[in-house]
Every structure is written in structure tokens, then in C-alpha cells.
Amino acid sequence: MLDSAETPGGCWAHFSNIAAPGYRELNAGQRVRLEWESPGQDRYDFRAIRVVPRQ
Template sequence: MDHQTGEDDGIVRFWHDDEGWGVIDSPSTPGGCWTHFSAIEAEGFRSLTPGARVRLHWESPGQDGYNYRATWTH
């Protein structure tokens, strides 16, 4: 897959607080977009809630078996 980037709205599929990562589903990232707590724009403890709507910037290739990786999430 060539390097691509984009921005979209998505919904958090799942989040692992103990490991600091999760997956966001969006129309632009079929199969899910891997995200890490370091990409979350927030103060204090950075976490996402499953089912929450978020805005994300993404890139490919992804990480850990996902074709896409979030570079910014809000």
C-alpha cells in the first residue's frame, strides 16, 4: 500500500486503557484505524471511549495488522 493520508470522522470500536491503544472505524479507513494514546489531543490521562465519535487524521501504511494508523485524534 502506498503512503496515504487523510482526515475523517470515526467511531471508537475498542480501547485498551492498560495498553494505551485502540481502533477507530471510519469510512476512509476500512478494516479499522489503529491509534495510540500519544495521538489523542487532550489534557491529563488520554483515553478513548468505545462508541464515541472522534475526528482523526490518519496515514497508511498502518500498524499492528491494521492498514491505517491515526496520527491525531480529537
């Protein structure tokens, strides 16, 4: 689950939406750029369509 001011209650994300080479994973507290839509997914109001890890 990803959290942002634009996605109250959290944003569901699948690892395949992480824009990174090789093994894709995120660490707790890691900053990302988030692109999302709001059709809902697994009890979340928002679903990530692209997640870009920040350094």
C-alpha cells in the same frame, strides 16, 4: 481500534495521539475527528496520527 468510512478495516491508534489534556482515553462509541496515514501498523492498513475527541 478506530473505525471510519475512510479507514475500512479499522485504524490503529496509540493513546499518545489523542489530542486532549491530562489522562487521555476514549470510550467505545465516542465520536472523534481522525487524522490518519496509511503505512500500516500491527495488521491494520491505517494508523492514526491525531485523534481529537468530540463533545
